[in-house]
Amino acid sequence: MKQKGGMTMELSVISSNLLYASFFIYLLATFIFGATVKVSNEKTNHKVGNIGIGVTIVGFLTQIGYFVTRWFAAGHAPVSNLFEFMTFFGMMLVFGFIILFFIYRITLLGLFALPVALLVIAYASMFPTEISPLVPSLKSHWLYIHVTTAALGQAILAISFAAGLIYLIRQVNQEKATKRTRWLEFILFGLLCAVGYIAVGTTFGAVNYEATFEAPVNEQMTQITYEMPPIAGPADGELLTERAFGPLFETPGWMQGVNAPVKFNAILWSVFAGLVIYGVLRLLLRKRIAKSIQPLLKSASPRLVDEVSYRAVAIGFPVFTLGAIIFASIWAQEAWDRFWGWDPKEVWALITWLFYAAFLHLRLTRGWEGERSAWLAVIGFAIIMFNLLAVNLIISGLHSYA
Amino acid sequence: MSEITCECGHVNPEGTVLCEACGKPFEENQHLNDNKPEQLLNMRYDGSARRSQTYQRTIVDKIWNFFSSVKIGVSIIIILVIASALGTVFPQEMYLPPGSDPTTHYKEQYGILGQIYYQLGFHNLYSSWWYLLLLAMLGVSIVIASIDRFVPLFKTLRKQKPKRHVNFMKKQRIFGETTSTDIDYKRLKKNLKSKRYKIHEEEGHLLAEKNRFSRWGPYVNHIGLILVLLGAMLRFVPAMYMDEFLWVREGETKEIAGTDGLYYIKNEDFILETYDMEDEANSQFQESLQNQSGPVPENYQTNAVIYERTDLPVVPGKEPELEKVREAEARVNHPIELDNGISLYQASYQQNEFSSMTFKLHDKGNEDTDYGQFTVNLIEPKDEYTLDNGTTIRLERYFPEFELQDGEPTQVSKFPRNPAFIFEVKVPGEETEVSFAGIGVNIDASGENDYKVGLVDFQTRDVTGLTVKRDYTLPIIAFGAAIFMIGVIQGMYWNHRRIWIQPKDTGVWVAGHTNKNWFALKKDIDRIVADTGIEPPVDQQEEKDEAERGNDDGIISDKQ
Ligand code: HEM
Numbered sequence: 001m002k003q004k005g006g007m008t009m010e011l012s013v014i015s016s017n018l019l020y021a022s023f024f025i026y027l028l029a030t031f032i033f034g035a036t037v038k039v040s041n042e043k044t045n046h047k048v049g050n051i052g053i054g055v056t057i058v059g060f061l062t063q064i065g066y067f068v069t070r071w072f073a074a075g076h077a078p079v080s081n082l083f084e085f086m087t088f089f090g091m092m093l094v095f096g097f098i099i100l101f102f103i104y105r106i107t108l109l110g111l112f113a114l115p116v117a118l119l120v121i122a123y124a125s126m127f128p129t130e131i132s133p134l135v136p137s138l139k140s141h142w143l144y145i146h147v148t149t150a151a152l153g154q155a156i157l158a159i160s161f162a163a164g165l166i167y168l169i170r171q172v173n174q175e176k177a178t179k180r181t182r183w184l185e186f187i188l189f190g191l192l193c194a195v196g197y198i199a200v201g202t203t204f205g206a207v208n209y210e211a212t213f214e215a216p217v218n219e220q221m222t223q224i225t226y227e228m229p230p231i232a233g234p235a236d237g238e239l240l241t242e243r244a245f246g247p248l249f250e251t252p253g254w255m256q257g258v259n260a261p262v263k264f265n266a267i268l269w270s271v272f273a274g275l276v277i278y279g280v281l282r283l284l285l286r287k288r289i290a291k292s293i294q295p296l297l298k299s300a301s302p303r304l305v306d307e308v309s310y311r312a313v314a315i316g317f318p319v320f321t322l323g324a325i326i327f328a329s330i331w332a333q334e335a336w337d338r339f340w341g342w343d344p345k346e347v348w349a350l351i352t353w354l355f356y357a358a359f360l361h362l363r364l365t366r367g368w369e370g371e372r373s374a375w376l377a378v379i380g381f382a383i384i385m386f387n388l389l390a391v392n393l394i395i396s397g398l399h400s401y402a
Numbered sequence: 403m404s405e406i407t408c409e410c411g412h413v414n415p416e417g418t419v420l421c422e423a424c425g426k427p428f429e430e431n432q433h434l435n436d437n438k439p440e441q442l443l444n445m446r447y448d449g450s451a452r453r454s455q456t457y458q459r460t461i462v463d464k465i466w467n468f469f470s471s472v473k474i475g476v477s478i479i480i481i482l483v484i485a486s487a488l489g490t491v492f493p494q495e496m497y498l499p500p501g502s503d504p505t506t507h508y509k510e511q512y513g514i515l516g517q518i519y520y521q522l523g524f525h526n527l528y529s530s531w532w533y534l535l536l537l538a539m540l541g542v543s544i545v546i547a548s549i550d551r552f553v554p555l556f557k558t559l560r561k562q563k564p565k566r567h568v569n570f571m572k573k574q575r576i577f578g579e580t581t582s583t584d585i586d587y588k589r590l591k592k593n594l595k596s597k598r599y600k601i602h603e604e605e606g607h608l609l610a611e612k613n614r615f616s617r618w619g620p621y622v623n624h625i626g627l628i629l630v631l632l633g634a635m636l637r638f639v640p641a642m643y644m645d646e647f648l649w650v651r652e653g654e655t656k657e658i659a660g661t662d663g664l665y666y667i668k669n670e671d672f673i674l675e676t677y678d679m680e681d682e683a684n685s686q687f688q689e690s691l692q693n694q695s696g697p698v699p700e701n702y703q704t705n706a707v708i709y710e711r712t713d714l715p716v717v718p719g720k721e722p723e724l725e726k727v728r729e730a731e732a733r734v735n736h737p738i739e740l741d742n743g744i745s746l747y748q749a750s751y752q753q754n755e756f757s758s759m760t761f762k763l764h765d766k767g768n769e770d771t772d773y774g775q776f777t778v779n780l781i782e783p784k785d786e787y788t789l790d791n792g793t794t795i796r797l798e799r800y801f802p803e804f805e806l807q808d809g810e811p812t813q814v815s816k817f818p819r820n821p822a823f824i825f826e827v828k829v830p831g832e833e834t835e836v837s838f839a840g841i842g843v844n845i846d847a848s849g850e851n852d853y854k855v856g857l858v859d860f861q862t863r864d865v866t867g868l869t870v871k872r873d874y875t876l877p878i879i880a881f882g883a884a885i886f887m888i889g890v891i892q893g894m895y896w897n898h899r900r901i902w903i904q905p906k907d908t909g910v911w912v913a914g915h916t917n918k919n920w921f922a923l924k925k926d927i928d929r930i931v932a933d934t935g936i937e938p939p940v941d942q943q944e945e946k947d948e949a950e951r952g953n954d955d956g957i958i959s960d961k962q
Contacts, residue, residue, distance in 0.1 A: 012686065073686055104921065132690040133677045136702050136734035303944055307921050314918065318890040326883050335735050337747035337869045339879075342528045343497070344490040351483050358479045361472050366436065366444065391490070 149323025196273025578939025619893020
């Protein structure tokens with residue numbers, strides 16, 4: 001008996017080490033793909049690209065190792081909390097990239113898709129990482145089937161965003177500031193917010209920062225612990241920790257749940273950190289960020305990048321439908337006796353699906369390829385991220401993961 | 403009908419843009435596909451004659467044209483997206499905490515915005531008439547748009563001929579002219595075949611085609627969607643869909659709603675298991691369980707026995723004769739399924755509901771006295787209880803779940819969760835006294851009582867909440883979903899590619915078309931012509947892009 005406990009402990013340690021390893025391997029692969037930007041010789045470019053994809057695949061296999069060992073340690077597929085789901089999503093992003101790389105062989109895609117995956121995985125580790133038991137409604141094979149397929153679908157759709165972003169940075173006229181350049185900067189700022197959040201979270205995590213409040217939740221006094229300095233405290237909360245910073249104001253009351261103030265605070269921190277990073281970058285570069293990246297993307301053929309973006313939607317849409325709509329319905333029918341219940345998470349899956357259906361139909365219309373389509377790919381990704389994070393945060397439904 | 407006879411001899415229906423047989427663009431109809439003389443041909447639906455492009459006079463035409471427009475279709479989808487998102491701003495009525503009153507809940511919880519939300523009916527958005535109307539419009543649009551395109555496209559693709567008109571060839575996106583007489587046609591055909599193209603030949607002209615079936619993908623998936631929508635609509639037919647809820651107490655046998663009194667269920671035991679931190683089997687969850695504020699549920703289960711009634715036909719009021727069918731367990735994710743299509747789902751529970759309470763009558767000042775005991779069955783309380791010494795205790799009022807509100811006892815629910823009673827105690831030869839008794843409360847209304855009714859014991863049991871469902875629309879919806887999947891995969895994972903090869907006096911012309919993924923087609927053609935003496939054709943669109951690029955793409959050329 002004792003032995004089993006020891007073994008699962010060991011497995012979970014191996015598992016998290018494998019995850020770390022895959023993270024750094026992806027990082028390495030990103031730099032290798034980055035190197036192809038400067039290589040103008042086609043042959044050398046091809047070679048470096050091969051090394052890059054090779055390293056990516058090694059990273060992917062390492063992460064599969066993480067997934068399998070954690071599965072053994074937990075006794076169930078590790079897709080049952082936000083950390084596990086996002087990590088898996090990151091893994092599928094890499095998988096989606098590998099597929100599209102082999103169809104089109106554009107190395108630039110690696111330079112954009114892998115950082116998105118890295119961000120997602122790092123972001124995931126900001127959530128509680130311990131192995132959690134399954135509540136009864138999650139105990140179903142359909143859960144694994146649904147979650148993995150849905151994540152794969154979303155990830156392939158997200159590759160469309162990576163390609164769309166390349167297109168926009170490559171194509172949006174940067175000679176003077178326009179609405180388009182501002183939106184583009186806003187997208188980059190959004191990505192920097194994620195970077196900022198990870199930086200802040202890691203820093204305060206490293207020093208074991210904690211500030212505890214006592215506040216009424218559902219008319220009961222509850223202790224709420226912050227792991228980042230509270231910019232926004234809980235509504236009517238009282239700070240128990242001595243010599244702690246803040247809070248500057250209170251979380252609005254319509255955000256519900258014990259964790260709402262903590263999550264709201266995290267959002268504030270990520271926006272704040274994003275602003276700082278963006279500001280510093282602007283000062284260093286002395287021009288718009290997209291404008292600084294643009295010359296690096298000159299070798300990309302816009303039409304090819306556009307096709308990659310579209311192809312990702314074409315491949316991802318059926319997978320998403322199967323995972324996030326059909327398998328989800330089958331599971332919901334078993335677990336909650338109705339295949340569709342208009343729960344916010346379900347509605348946002350439907351919105352995602354309808355949005356990409358609209359995307360596909362617009363592509364049939366002249367004038368919607370290229371830039372417009374790239375903007376749509378960005379909006380699609382925003383919807384996916386909203387469903388992943390904001391719906392859990394702001395609107396808590398049956399799927400409340402975190 | 404003004405049919406168009408092409409110079410190749412083929413007779414085309416009115417409204418044709420490109421001749422069905424040879425592809426010649428008909429001057430007078432180019433505007434229908436927005437074609438401009440200097441541009442490449444718009445190949446949508448192969449320039450076939452669509453009803454919506456041809457007729458626009460009568461009201462029927464106008465309605466048809468409205469719904470067959472992709473612009474309108476996309477608009478409907480986008481409106482649905484926005485409406486659906488609106489419905490998630492605040493919780494829908496069905497997700498409000500039990501017992502809350504929507505008329506006040508939205509205002510209290512979300513302020514003035516909540517009030518507006520409620521007033522606009524957004525608290526029941528997904529069943530509102532306008533949301534359903536949008537879905538209906540979506541359905542109509544899908545049907546009309548599909549018919550409008552499928553029929554002419556199908557006919558045109560069947561009539562196409564390998565020999566193509568000059569203007570058709572030149573205005574294809576992928577096009578190339580090779581000036582050479584040394585062309586290896588044998589090798590070319592071999593290459594085409596090895597790439598799985600089907601070759602049609604007409605006087606030396608070649609049409610190589612593959613994956614035409616993928617063109618039908620959208621229509622197949624649209625049929626699937628329509629089936630799903632129809633299935634969902636059938637829910638409104640009462641015979642198709644049943645949704646009932648059943649509370650069954652432990653030890654209780656109840657008729658299963660919706661079975662016309664034919665089936666009964668007995669709740670033998672309701673089980674709630676939580677994860678045990680001490681259990682070695684849960685050691686991997688140790689850390690997580692410690693971080694939880696309460697116990698984490700592991701299993702909800704009802705051990706039940708299903709009975710069938712044997713004394714048919716059912717006579718109302720008559721005690722049923724039951725025969726055991728089987729024992730069954732309902733767990734979350736594992737409903738009990740009966741032969742008649744009914745499923746019982748573990749949906750809810752109530753723990754430790756009171757089943758009976760035992761009281762004794764004693765002197766107000768002395769708890770050790772005992773003038774007799776009586777037991778109240780909380781499901782079927784009697785009106786009056788008689789003690790051995792002749793005392794009668796009348797149950798004046800019974801509150802299954804009571805709460806003191808402003809000093810007044812009020813009934814919160816009809817479930818015995820916190821029972822309380824008003825007793826009238828009549829000891830022979832003495833005045834009637836009124837007592838209020840519950841758990842932890844014992845109030846003497848007048849203040850002058852001699853006796854007191856005190857709680858000595860109680861029994862509890864669990865109650866299971868089961869949903870009873872029968873849904874004949876499920877097979878239709880599942881079938882529709884399957885058709886949809888087949889259709890999208892068919893349309894998305896294959897594409898329709900055609901390559902035309904036309905021998906000319908000077909050499910050979912090559913053109914190519916695909917409905918999507920041009921780079922892949924280009925790669926196909928490059929490999930096919932590689933060793934045949936034919937020069938690889940060019941992507942005329944890409945060339946045009948390149949010519950335009952540099953002028954306006956805003957890239958600052960640093961070095962070069
Ligand atoms: C949620 C609703 C809908 C879904 C999921 C859906 C799905 C699809 C898909 C996946 C395609 C294939 C696209 C491609 O190959 O690139 C398609 C094509 C098409 N859809 Fe829809 N559709 C929907 C609603 C509509 C509506 C309302 C219309 C009405 C105008 C419409 C008209 C068309 C047309 C005209 C095509 C092109 C057919 C062809 O290329 O031969 N669809 N649809």
